[in-house]
Amino acid sequence: MSRVIEFRDALCEAMTEEMVRDERVFLMGEEVAEYDGAYKVSRGMLEQFGSRRVIDTPISESGFSGLGIGAAMHGLRPIIEFMSWSFSLVAADPILNNAPKMLYMSGGQFGCPIVFRGNDGAGGQLGSTHSWCVESLYANVPGLKMAIPAFPSDAKGLLKTAIRDDDPVFFLESERLLALKGEVDEDPELLIPFGTANIPREGTDCTLVSFGRPVHFCLEAAEELAGQNISCEVIDGRSIRPLDVPTITRSVRKTNACVVVDQSWPFASIASEVAATVSEQCFDDLDHPVVRVNSDDVPAPYAFDLEQEMLPNARKICQAVRTATYSS
Amino acid sequence: MPITKAFTTEIDYVSILDEHGNFDAQLGSDLISNDELVQLYEQMLTSRRFDEVAFKLQRSGRMGTYPQNMGQEATSLGAAFALEPHDWLVPCYRENTGLFHRGLPMEYILLHWMGDERGNQIPRELFMTPLAIPIGTQMLHATGLAWASKYRGESNIACTFFGDGATSEGDFHEAMNFAANLDIPVIFFCQNNHWAISVPGHIQCSAPTVAQRGVAYGMDCVQCDGNDIFAVTKVVKDAAQRARDNNRPTFIEAVTYRLGDHTTADDARRYRDEEEVEMWKTRDPMIRMRDHLKSLNLWNDSKEAAATEKAETLVAEAVKRAEEIAEQPVSEIFDSMYNTIDDPEMIRQRQTMRTSSIGQDPTQVESTEQVN
Ligand SMILES: Cc1ncc(C[n+]2csc(CCOP(=O)(O)OP(=O)(O)O)c2C)c(N)n1
Ligand SMILES: [Mg+2]
Numbered sequence: 001m002s003r004v005i006e007f008r009d010a011l012c013e014a015m016t017e018e019m020v021r022d023e024r025v026f027l028m029g030e031e032v033a034e035y036d037g038a039y040k041v042s043r044g045m046l047e048q049f050g051s052r053r054v055i056d057t058p059i060s061e062s063g064f065s066g067l068g069i070g071a072a073m074h075g076l077r078p079i080i081e082f083m084s085w086s087f088s089l090v091a092a093d094p095i096l097n098n099a100p101k102m103l104y105m106s107g108g109q110f111g112c113p114i115v116f117r118g119n120d121g122a123g124g125q126l127g128s129t130h131s132w133c134v135e136s137l138y139a140n141v142p143g144l145k146m147a148i149p150a151f152p153s154d155a156k157g158l159l160k161t162a163i164r165d166d167d168p169v170f171f172l173e174s175e176r177l178l179a180l181k182g183e184v185d186e187d188p189e190l191l192i193p194f195g196t197a198n199i200p201r202e203g204t205d206c207t208l209v210s211f212g213r214p215v216h217f218c219l220e221a222a223e224e225l226a227g228q229n230i231s232c233e234v235i236d237g238r239s240i241r242p243l244d245v246p247t248i249t250r251s252v253r254k255t256n257a258c259v260v261v262d263q264s265w266p267f268a269s270i271a272s273e274v275a276a277t278v279s280e281q282c283f284d285d286l287d288h289p290v291v292r293v294n295s296d297d298v299p300a301p302y303a304f305d306l307e308q309e310m311l312p313n314a315r316k317i318c319q320a321v322r323t324a325t326y327s328s
Numbered sequence: 329m330p331i332t333k334a335f336t337t338e339i340d341y342v343s344i345l346d347e348h349g350n351f352d353a354q355l356g357s358d359l360i361s362n363d364e365l366v367q368l369y370e371q372m373l374t375s376r377r378f379d380e381v382a383f384k385l386q387r388s389g390r391m392g393t394y395p396q397n398m399g400q401e402a403t404s405l406g407a408a409f410a411l412e413p414h415d416w417l418v419p420c421y422r423e424n425t426g427l428f429h430r431g432l433p434m435e436y437i438l439l440h441w442m443g444d445e446r447g448n449q450i451p452r453e454l455f456m457t458p459l460a461i462p463i464g465t466q467m468l469h470a471t472g473l474a475w476a477s478k479y480r481g482e483s484n485i486a487c488t489f490f491g492d493g494a495t496s497e498g499d500f501h502e503a504m505n506f507a508a509n510l511d512i513p514v515i516f517f518c519q520n521n522h523w524a525i526s527v528p529g530h531i532q533c534s535a536p537t538v539a540q541r542g543v544a545y546g547m548d549c550v551q552c553d554g555n556d557i558f559a560v561t562k563v564v565k566d567a568a569q570r571a572r573d574n575n576r577p578t579f580i581e582a583v584t585y586r587l588g589d590h591t592t593a594d595d596a597r598r599y600r601d602e603e604e605v606e607m608w609k610t611r612d613p614m615i616r617m618r619d620h621l622k623s624l625n626l627w628n629d630s631k632e633a634a635a636t637e638k639a640e641t642l643v644a645e646a647v648k649r650a651e652e653i654a655e656q657p658v659s660e661i662f663d664s665m666y667n668t669i670d671d672p673e674m675i676r677q678r679q680t681m682r683t684s685s686i687g688q689d690p691t692q693v694e695s696t697e698q699v700n
Binding site: 026055057058060062063065066067068069070071072073074075078094098103105106107111113142143145165166167193194195241242243245246 | 470673
């Protein structure tokens with residue numbers, strides 16, 4: 001049975017169900033308890049689970065990240081909420097230097113089954129320091145997994161998978177999508193494995209690969225291009241680490257064109273990684289070099305129009321597809 | 329209105345056996361039995377021997393950088409002794425004596441500094457975490473470990489070790505604040521050895537004691553003579569009690585001194601006075617303990633000779649085990665990356681021993697398709 005719910009409630013359901021299922025899971029972060037989360041993602045959870053398992057913390061990102069790592073090392077399954085991934089930068093040492101390396105550096109003795117989650121990405125006119133898209137920066141680090149849902153159903157299924165995963169998972173939510181509504185299955189075993197991309201729209205002329213919020217811009221662009229007789233196949237990667245390469249290459253072998261849309265900065269980005277991989281594996285299938293659409297290489301501007309222009313959008317994507325398919 | 333005092337405080341200083349041999353029988357009588365005292369002394373002796381040998385191994389190119397523990401043995405040893413075997417020991421890198429006391433085979437520490445990660449593969453039943461080289465990070469891990477124990481309804485607590493320099497790190501303050509405000513049963517054990525490499529203590533802390541930093545967090549805090557095994561044992565026992573009974577953390581400042589260089593890569597003569605070092609040599613925790621044992625008729629020169637010989641043998645055997653361990657096969661390079669991974673790309677990397685580019689591995693296209 002499925003029903004239509006908001007993205008934020010899908011996240012809340014995922015956490016709630018997993019906390020009911022597994023006593024080892026707890027939620028910790030700034031404002032997660034009394035306030036129901038800065039973005040109301042943990043609504044009702046304090047009431048249901050009490051302050052032992054839904055914990056308001058001091059404003060210490062490094063503090064609760066490191067504490068969560070210690071708790072994970074001793075058998076618990078922390079969910080650590082960053083109000084925004086932008087604030088995770090002050091916790092760089094625990095999240096990048098400890099969590100993803102703990103298992104490796106202890107020769108397998110100390111696992112680190114922890115979920116770091118929170119709002120990622122620009123678009124809310126929050127100014128540059130609060131508008132980080134951390135995916136390219138963090139995905140570079142081996143030992144972590146990274147999931148980035150674009151739809152409510154995936155938000156729930158991926159978060160449940162993240163909580164059950166035995167390794168550290170960086171879970172990137174877009175605040176811009178939290179009110180998005182969609183069908184979500186009520187099945188408590190709704191688990192979406194990492195490394196399985198989804199194809200929300202099939203097509204024949206160009207493959208659009210994206211992750212998180214820009215998947216919606218891709219769908220918008222695909223709709224517009226359909227009116228111009230260009231048929232786009234949209235791939236929603238759903239997880240960045242692991243990356244579902246076979247689904248991408250299969251599609252490119254069919255369409256012979258590829259555009260990658262990534263909301264992080266262009267230099268050494270997720271788009272660069274996908275473009276390189278597609279170029280390596282589908283060199284003979286491509287009619288045009290892979291085209292990348294990233295955010296512009298500037299700090300996120302504060303002003304509305306400037307910020308919108310900085311981010312990937314349907315117009316830029318349409319242009320990229322026309323280039324990749326020689327139809328401009 | 330007159331100005332009144334919002335708050336005043338005093339910091340206790342605990343000393344039981346001082347460098348002149350004065351022993352406070354009232355405080356010290358039931359802390360350590362005679363048998364235990366002899367054992368602890370032998371462990372100090374072994375650790376000191378280990379230090380000497382490790383130093384020589386480095387100098388002769390058989391080991392990498394090594395931080396000597398010399399002069400600070402009583403701190404981690406007293407703490408490990410005072411705690412239960414299932415309490416977490418969360419070290420930085422100068423706690424060999426306590427780790428050995430808990431049961432860590434000595435070759436682990438050698439392997440670590442020889443550049444072999446298997447030295448960090450610490451058996452889970454020892455309840456200790458790998459050496460933490462980034463300064464300060466382990467205090468948060470300790471807080472989390474203790475948090476987890478409390479959450480799980482277990483009786484074990486955590487004790488984390490760090491230096492005076494580490495109290496300048498943000499992680500220290502965040503860990504202390506967390507532990508105090510969220511009632512976490514963790515002991516913060518600062519080994520104030522007066523130096524952070526070449527930087528003297530007053531650059532890290534302008535207050536008269538480091539211990540009083542705990543006051544700001546509403547935490548019990550105490551200073552003790554870190555070269556006095558009795559004092560260390562007492563303050564850790566008291567702190568453990570507080571943690572176990574009331575989930576309250578304690579901040580301990582153990583005043584000690586690094587008799588050696590910071591590490592084998594350092595030459596401390598460049599920045600500190602010889603008189604200072606000479607003065608601290610008279611406060612050496614080992615000498616003090618030996619004299620005390622002698623005064624109790626528990627020790628004599630022949631016992632000393634026998635114990636020294638035993639220590640030499642133990643250390644030599646550990647060196648042998650460390651040096652003779654089979655080399656880690658390169659094929660293990662991808663091991664312990666993830667607990668669970670079914671990503672075809674990771675599987676390919678393992679199978680082909682190649683990391684990323686197709687240019688390095690022409691089978692890449694084939695293998696990813698096969699797995700799929
Ligand atoms: C985050 C970080 N910064 C700097 C260093 C380099 N470093 C290694 S040991 C050390 C001094 C530490 O002094 P202290 O905490 O007093 O410990 P001690 O070595 O005296 O026991 C420094 C700066 C490091 N390892 N990690
Ligand atoms: Mg120091």
